[in-house]
Amino acid sequence: MTYVNLMGYDIEPETMVLINAWAVGWDPAYWSEPEKFMPERFLDSSVDFRGFDFQLMGGRRVCPGLGFGVSSIEHIVANLMHKFDWALPDGAKGEELDMMERPGFSIARKNPLIVVATQCYIC
Ligand code: HEM
Known part of the structure; x- marks a missing residue:
């Protein structure tokens, strides 16, 4: 049988491993x-709230206000979309977007x- 060794413990395949998420957030x-x-504490850190970093x-x-914060950012972005015209740099076409x-x-x-923003005078 192939085991995975996790912090000195041999774990059998198909074992359900429960993570103590509380301890992860409080570990000095x-x-x-x-x-x-x-x-x-996150200013010079690459930790990302979108689910790539297991510390979070x-x-x-x-942050318990995460949903509120993120939807507020969507509101700001929607206003920016409405008030400016947007294009890719150097005249690149949409299909060239990475x-x-x-x-x-x-x-x-x-x-x-x-992207490049240009003020929209008719918006
Ligand atoms: C874009 C907006 C927001 C950002 C960037 C943000 C960011 C953060 C961060 C980085 C932490 C962790 C702090 C630490 O590690 O010491 C945190 C915690 C917290 N945030 Fe936010 N937050 C936002 C919006 C909000 C809102 C709208 C609320 C409440 C309505 C809120 C309430 C809290 C609370 C109570 C904690 C402490 C959680 C705990 O100690 O268990 N946040 N926030």
Whole structure:
């Protein structure tokens, strides 16, 4: 039988492994002052809330206002879409847009979307 060794434990195939998500968010080995509300801890970090980083699977570090925050950002983006005309840089066509995806819990762009905004005078 092929086992997976996880932190010194041999785990048989098809074993259900339960993760203590609470402990992940409170572990001082990974978070400085884990009990503190300190959003700036993420400023120079590559941790991403969209489901690619397992540190954010639950517990203290996950923002309960996430849904509200993300939908507010959608509102701002919708206004920007409405008030500006958008094009790809250097006159590139839509079919040339890089649509590469990166894997994770959910799908997101592999590379950043770069677009040029022009003020829309009739909007
Ligand atoms: C785009 C908007 C928002 C961003 C970027 C954001 C970001 C964050 C971050 C990074 C943390 C973790 C802080 C830490 O590790 O110390 C956090 C926690 C928290 N956020 Fe937000 N947040 C947003 C919106 C909101 C909203 C709208 C609410 C409430 C209505 C909210 C309530 C909270 C609370 C109560 C915590 C602490 C959770 C805990 O300690 O268990 N956030 N937020």
